Amino acid sequence: VQEQAGKRSILTYIPTFNSNEDRLIECAELLVAAGAKLEHADRHGFTPLHGAVHRSSPKFAQWLLDQGVNPNPYKEGRQTPLDYTYEILEDHENYLKRAVGLTDEERKEAQESAGWINEMIKVLEAGGGQRCATASDVPEPPSPELQKILATPVAERRGLCDATFFQSEQIMIRADIDRIANLLEKDRKFERVERDVLDRLDELEKPVGDVLALVKLVGHDWVYVACGRAPRGDSPMQAWSKKLKSPVLRAGEQNTACVVYYWLYENGDCAEVFESDGQWFRGGVEIDPEIQDESKRMQGTSFSSLRREPEDVDWSAYESEWQFVDEFFRSEDAYLTFLWAGFSDDGKLKLNSYHDDETAAENIERVDVAFYQPTAMQKRAAETPPPTPEEDALLEAIKAGDEDGVDAAIAAGADIHKRFTTGQGTYLETAVKHAVWCKSEAIVEKLLRAGADPNVSGPEPILASLTLHAGTTIIDIRIINLLLNAGAEIDARQTDKALNPFAPGGRTALAVASSLGTLNGVRLLLKSGASTAIRDDAGKTALELATAHLRVVKKWSLKPSPPDDIKQRIADAQEVVDLLEAIEAGRIDVASLPEPDEIIADEERRLAERGR
Structure with a gap:
């Protein structure tokens, strides 16, 4: 075994592929005997001990400590394995707070995961693990922007639900919810539409096919399309905007393509498009001409519009792509948050939201559910x-x-x-x-x-x-x-x-x-x-x-x-x-x-x- 400079140690991958910790340690012993390095770090400082934390493998962590590894190597120059464990624990606890509709089995699994994480904390602390004392590692309170959003009643929120968000997409329609429901009822792809079901979500029977929910928040003109999946291309936004003669918005952050974006559809046309990976705003990045033409792509940002001239936009007024999207949504009297709907294992329809209060009963005016015709499969x-x-x-x-x-x-x-x-x-x-x-x-x-x-x-x-x-x-x-x-x-x-x-x-x-x-x-x-x-x-x-x-x-x-x-x-x-x-x-x-x-x-x- 020859560890490569700047790459992760082969030992960091063992917990990923082996759930049996005894076998995992046997593999590690063989690899170390063949030349694997117990404290080899990649260019980010990620060590085998960090790998044990990442996969919640306390027994492997204990074995590493027993071999005499440093219990406090820094990842990213600031995060010890114990810091990393507490970060994972915090993320896990936040997940449990946000999770809606977990079955008993899913909740049990989540609790077992928390047990592994807490066991890891005990192992690291007993082995001399310490938390980094620098201020940068002290958990930060919510940003002032997020605090302001959460302090605003849901009915009055406009712009973005968070200063930044990731891997989320939302479709919204500015039309009366009855008109949208009527449109879906006439669509042969749907077998039926159940209207105003907020008070009887638990009564809806889990269907054989897929579902699509329409959610109208109190105080908002836009109706949220909640289905938990991203649409293909321009479908069905173009058709909806044409048939309803109403604007349709699709917006979010697509992590694979590295862009924050919104697409606005009006009367069947894509009226305005914004996509940005942020390079235009942050600057200081050398652009490879084979990747994007700076004169057309604005260093990672693309903007086209049938409503306004792109050259009239004062880009210097925006510090980030997020700010540009935020101001656009405010100009449309819209609030970009993310709503999901789907049937859980217990057969009940659940609504989830980016902020918990957004799906509280007092903040929802109405929910309709459209049931797709089931496929042959x-x-x-x-x-x-x-x-x-x-x-x-x-x-x-x-x-x-x-x-x-x-x-x-x-x-x-x-x-x-x-x-x-x-x-x-x-x-x-x-x-x-x-x-x-x-x-x-x-x-x-x-x-x-x-x-x-x-x-x-x-x-x-x-x-x-x-x-x-x-x-x-x-x-x-x-x-x-x-x-x-x-x-x-x-x-x-x-x-x-x-x-x-x-x-x-x-x-x-x-x-x-x-x-x-x-x-x-x-x-x-x-x-x-x-x-x-x-x-x-x-x-x-x-x-x-x-x-x-x-x-x-x-x-x-x-x-x-x-x-x-x-x-x-x-x-x-x-x-x-x-x-x-x-x-x-x-x-x-x-x-x-x-x-x-x-x-x-x-x-x-x-x-x-x-x-x-």
Whole structure:
């Protein structure tokens, strides 16, 4: 084992992949004997002891301390493992405060997690762990801006729900809620709309299909569309704004694309768009002309409007992208907060909000719920009985990677061809799909040899689902090859979910791999005959998805702390784009691509170079 300067120690990854702490320590002992360093830190100061905290593994932390490691290494120059543990505990407690609709089982799991965290605190303190004494590590009170927001009655709030927020999206419609409900009732994608259900949320029966909630807050003209999913492209905002003749807003923060944004739709047109990664406002960042044209992109900020001239905007008046969005929402007499709606495990519809008081009964004027027509797969799942004991044993053996257990379960009568209900019983999967998901290469091969159909799965084709996670281990591309050799339909699209515009679908395995820049996955699929011409439900080809991914990873490079392998990610994404462009232009014949065995060998080499 050779630890790499600036990279995390291999020991930090042990708790991630091993839940058995005794086995985890055995692995650690073997790695240390082979050269792994107990106190090796990455460029951020993250050590194996921080890794033990990250995965709430007190036994591993105790073992590290027993080996004599420093109990107080600093992460980011200011955070000891004990500081890090208290930060995790605080986040956990905040989660429990915000969580709405947890089942007894979920709450029990959360309490068990808290137990592990508190045990970690005891281990670290007994081993000499200390909290950093610098002022920067003292938990800060809510910012003055947030304090001001929380002190304002919900009915009077305008602008943003927080000075900053992340990974949240919201759609809002400025129209009478009855008009919106009428529109949805006429839409064939919905089977019915239940109106004014705030006082009877507990009485609504959990449906087979999806739901969409309309929430009207007291004192607000905008109606919030709450469904817990992001929509595809401009659908359905354009249609709603045209049919209702009312403005529709979509806004939030998309962490993958590194942007804060809003899109305003009026009369079916996208009337104003703002997207920014903040570079324009913060300044001081050198812009790569291959990433964005400064004259057009304003150093990470894009703005276009049918309502006002972009050149008339005085950008110097704004200190951040958040301030610009805040002022826009105030100008629209709107309040950007985030509401979610969905049925919990106990079968009851729950409303969640960014701030707890926003879903208090006294602050909600009305809630309507629209029920989507269930898909064929959802109907089939609802009619499927739960797994038999033999089938349960089969799934457990697959999960554990127990080949003998798989053989025993099949011998006992488990049906490898059956679609099993999984999760909350709302969708179905097969044994081979379960094995693919668990990355059990030997078991996938065993099931395929036993006659499992690589084209029979749950709501997603096995091949397209696998490419979503390919590129992290050599097992992924080997399993792709196994499925292709067994007759997996290479151009099978993800289940057509056009019925629900908030559930993206229609992508082939090639489209998925292209959208993630998985170079050898793309090569293998192309060599095996994948079509580059198929479009997904949003009308995007594999090349268009690959190009979008390239833009995103290039934006990642502008972050203050980009991923360690950002240069390689950009190179891979560029190679995927170049390859697809060359094939579409006829400059490369697919037949000239390397053979599958050569592609797999190249993937193994590339992953080894990256320490995977």
